[in-house]
Amino acid sequence: MxxxxxxxxxxxxxxxxxxxxxxxxxxxxxxxxxAPRMKPNRNKTEQIKPExxxxxxxxxxxxxxxxxxxxxxxxxxxxxxxxxxxxxxxxxxxxxxxxxxxxxxxxxxxxxxxxxxxxxxxxxxxxxxxxxxxxxxxxxxxELCSRKSLAHIWKARHTLTEPEVRYYLRQIISGLKYLHNRGILHRDLKLGNFFINENMELRLGDFGLAAKLETVEMRKKTICGTPNYLAPEVLNRQGHGTESDVWSLGCVMYTLMCGNPPFETLDLKETYKCIKEVRYNLPSNLSPAAQKLISSVLQKAPANRLNLDQILGHEFFTKGFTPDKLPASSCVMVPELHPPSPAKKFFTKMAKSFFGKKKAKAEKIPCDDKDEKDLSRLVSGIVKCSISRQISYKTVGSNEVASPAGQLVSSLPLEPTPAEEESRKSVSRSFKGTMASSAEPCEDGSTPAAVAESAAKVLDTCLSAMPAATRNPPCLSRPEPFLWVTKWVDYSNKYGFGYQLSNHSIGVLFNEGTHFSLCDQRNTIHYCLTNNKHFTFQTSALPEQLHSQKQIVELMANYMEQNLMEGGDLHCEDQASSSPPPLLLQWVKTDHALVMLFNNGTLQVNFYTDHTKVILCKAADGSYLLTFISRERVSCTYLLSMLSEMGCSAELRHRLRYVVQLLQHHADA
Structure with missing residues (x-):
C-alpha cells in the first residue's frame, strides 16, 4: 500500500x-x-501544566x-x-x-x-x-514531518528489511556527516529522533543534547543520551567524540534489523555493564555483510570503529540493493522491493540527472530545445518502464479489518475463494441483467486515451503560443469550483486505488475494473460496473453482493481521514448527491509523478519530489482552467487562454512540458 x-x-x-x-x-x-527520585515532588498545583x-x-x-x-x-x-x-x-x-x-x-x-x-x-x-x-x-x-519517526515505523513493523535499513542509514549518515563537518555532535541518536516527511525522506532532529566538538582534553564528560544507545566511553566519562555518534548509529542499525537494541536488558545496571563489555548477540538470520558491519561499528575502542565514509564503503552497502524511494505502505507493512533491471537503472540515472540536484537551477530558466529532446527521451524510457501500474483485470480477496492505528490489515489470502469468485460473478450477472435499465452512460469519448490525447493537445497548443515570461499571471479571484483529488492511497497490490475528492466523496477503482464511490457524507453510493454503466443506491439499500466492496472502500476512507493531510488549500462546493462524481478512468505512476485521468476530462498530476500538483479541467463554458498547487500547498487557478497569452514562470512551464510528454507517450504506449 x-x-x-x-x-x-x-x-x-x-x-x-x-x-x-x-x-x-x-x-x-x-x-x-x-531510579529513586532525586528531589521530592513539588505541590500538585505547580505540576499542572496550563492548557x-x-x-x-x-x-x-x-x-x-x-x-x-x-x-x-x-x-x-x-x-x-x-x-x-x-x-x-x-x-x-x-x-x-x-x-x-x-x-x-x-x-x-x-x-x-x-x-x-x-x-x-x-x-x-x-x-x-x-x-x-x-x-x-x-x-x-x-519543519513538519508528516510520517512521524522511525520509532513509529519500528513499533508497527518491529523489524525492517536490509534494503530499507540501507535506505534510511544512507540518509542518516548524510545528515550526520553534515553535522560532524560543522563540528557538531548530536549525542542523542535514536529512532525517535529520525523524522520521516511526506515523501518518505528522513530528517535528523531534536538538538536538545547537541554540542560542539571539543579537543580530547576538553570533551564533555556528562553522561547524556538514551541508555540503550550510549557508547562505552560516554558511560566511562571519557567524553563525547564523533565516534560516540557512530556507536549510536550501530545500535540503531541493530535495532531496526533485529527488533530490539543490542544491549537491552530488564535491568539498567546490567544494560550498562553489557555496553561497557560490548556484550551482545548477533542473530544468525542477519546476512554476513550486516553482521560484519555491526561488529565493525560496535567496537569498544573508539579508534577501532569505522567512520561514516568507511561505513558507506562497506560491502553491506556496496553489494546490497538500496531503493531510491520507499512506498508509504512500508510504514506499516513489508514493502515489495525488487532490484531494478539494467534498463531501469539506466533510466533512473537519466532521471536523476534531469530532476536531481540541478533541478532548482533548471526550473529558474525556460527549457530550450535541448531540454525538450532530453525530456522526450527520458519520459519515453520512464513511461515504457513504469506505465504498467494501471488497471489490472484480476480478482482479489475483498475482506479487511482495520487496526487501531487505522492501517489496513489483511484477514484473507490474496486469491479469492471459490465462494468469493462465484459472488463476484453473481454481482456481474445481476447488474448486467436486472439493473441495466437504470444505468446512466458516461460522457462521450471519456476513455483514458481520449482524455490524455485531449489534455496533451490543449497543453501543447498553450505552450507553443506562450511567450517568454518570468512570472505567472494573476490568479482568478473566484474560479469556477471543480473537483480534484486531495488524498490518495495505492493498495493495488491487493485491492485497488483509493482517493478522496475535494468535496469529501471517496472513490476506489478496483483492480478488476469496477468503480465504487461513497458520496453525500457516505449516504449515497455510485457504482460503475463497466465504463458505461452507472448505478446509484442509498447506503441502506445497497445490494448484498456489494457489501464486501463497500467495507474495503470504508476502510480506505477511514485510513485517509485519520492519517493523510489535504493536498492543498483549494476547496470546492459540495455537488448534488444525485449526480455521480467524476469517474477515475485510469491512474499511472511514473518515477516522478502520479497521473490521474477522469471521465469529465479532468487531468491531475501530482509530483512526488516537491508535492506540487497540476490540475487541468473544463469550465462550464468549455474553456480550460489550469490550477497549480505549490510545494507550500497554496493554489492558483488560471484560464489556460491567459497563460497562452501572457506566459508563465519557468517552474510552471517546466512541469507543463513534462506533463505533455507524459501524455503523448502514454497515448503511444
Missing amino acids: DTGCFSAAQRLSCHAMNPDLLKPCPEHGPPQPA LAPVVTDPKTGRSYSKGKLLGKGGFARCYEMTDLTSNKMYAVKVIPQSRVSKPHQRDKITNEIELHKTLSHKHVVKFSHHFEDQENIYIFL
Whole structure:
C-alpha cells in the first residue's frame, strides 16, 4: 500500500537519563525500573501544566497561529501541530513553558539549542523556521514531518528489511556527516529522533543534547543520551567524540534489523555493564555483510570503529540493493522491493540527472530545445518502464479489518475463494441483467486515451503560443469550483486505488475494473460496473453482493481521514448527491509523478519530489482552467487562454512540458 500524505506527527526526545524518566520510549524495549527520585515532588498545583491557548500570537510580529493536534510530549516540552493563520503553512512547534526555564542554566540550554539549530541547513536535517516567546511559553517552529519517526515505523513493523535499513542509514549518515563537518555532535541518536516527511525522506532532529566538538582534553564528560544507545566511553566519562555518534548509529542499525537494541536488558545496571563489555548477540538470520558491519561499528575502542565514509564503503552497502524511494505502505507493512533491471537503472540515472540536484537551477530558466529532446527521451524510457501500474483485470480477496492505528490489515489470502469468485460473478450477472435499465452512460469519448490525447493537445497548443515570461499571471479571484483529488492511497497490490475528492466523496477503482464511490457524507453510493454503466443506491439499500466492496472502500476512507493531510488549500462546493462524481478512468505512476485521468476530462498530476500538483479541467463554458498547487500547498487557478497569452514562470512551464510528454507517450504506449 502506498499513500499520499500522512497527517502530521512528530515526537520529542524522551531524555531518558533524567532519573524521573527512566521509562524508555517504545523503541527502547521493556520499561526499565525507575531510579529513586532525586528531589521530592513539588505541590500538585505547580505540576499542572496550563492548557495551551487555541491561538497563539507572536507579540513582535503580530502573526497568529492556530493550535492543532498534540504531536508528542516529554518531560521538558510538548510538540503541537500549528498553522499560520496568514499563510496556512503548517509547522511542528516545540512549546516550552517559561516555568521550565526559570533558572539560568535551563534558559541557556534552550538558547543554545535554538542558536545551533537555526544555523543548520541540510536535506536530511529538520528545518528550523523561527521562534518567539510570550509570558507563558517559548515556541520553536520546525519543519513538519508528516510520517512521524522511525520509532513509529519500528513499533508497527518491529523489524525492517536490509534494503530499507540501507535506505534510511544512507540518509542518516548524510545528515550526520553534515553535522560532524560543522563540528557538531548530536549525542542523542535514536529512532525517535529520525523524522520521516511526506515523501518518505528522513530528517535528523531534536538538538536538545547537541554540542560542539571539543579537543580530547576538553570533551564533555556528562553522561547524556538514551541508555540503550550510549557508547562505552560516554558511560566511562571519557567524553563525547564523533565516534560516540557512530556507536549510536550501530545500535540503531541493530535495532531496526533485529527488533530490539543490542544491549537491552530488564535491568539498567546490567544494560550498562553489557555496553561497557560490548556484550551482545548477533542473530544468525542477519546476512554476513550486516553482521560484519555491526561488529565493525560496535567496537569498544573508539579508534577501532569505522567512520561514516568507511561505513558507506562497506560491502553491506556496496553489494546490497538500496531503493531510491520507499512506498508509504512500508510504514506499516513489508514493502515489495525488487532490484531494478539494467534498463531501469539506466533510466533512473537519466532521471536523476534531469530532476536531481540541478533541478532548482533548471526550473529558474525556460527549457530550450535541448531540454525538450532530453525530456522526450527520458519520459519515453520512464513511461515504457513504469506505465504498467494501471488497471489490472484480476480478482482479489475483498475482506479487511482495520487496526487501531487505522492501517489496513489483511484477514484473507490474496486469491479469492471459490465462494468469493462465484459472488463476484453473481454481482456481474445481476447488474448486467436486472439493473441495466437504470444505468446512466458516461460522457462521450471519456476513455483514458481520449482524455490524455485531449489534455496533451490543449497543453501543447498553450505552450507553443506562450511567450517568454518570468512570472505567472494573476490568479482568478473566484474560479469556477471543480473537483480534484486531495488524498490518495495505492493498495493495488491487493485491492485497488483509493482517493478522496475535494468535496469529501471517496472513490476506489478496483483492480478488476469496477468503480465504487461513497458520496453525500457516505449516504449515497455510485457504482460503475463497466465504463458505461452507472448505478446509484442509498447506503441502506445497497445490494448484498456489494457489501464486501463497500467495507474495503470504508476502510480506505477511514485510513485517509485519520492519517493523510489535504493536498492543498483549494476547496470546492459540495455537488448534488444525485449526480455521480467524476469517474477515475485510469491512474499511472511514473518515477516522478502520479497521473490521474477522469471521465469529465479532468487531468491531475501530482509530483512526488516537491508535492506540487497540476490540475487541468473544463469550465462550464468549455474553456480550460489550469490550477497549480505549490510545494507550500497554496493554489492558483488560471484560464489556460491567459497563460497562452501572457506566459508563465519557468517552474510552471517546466512541469507543463513534462506533463505533455507524459501524455503523448502514454497515448503511444
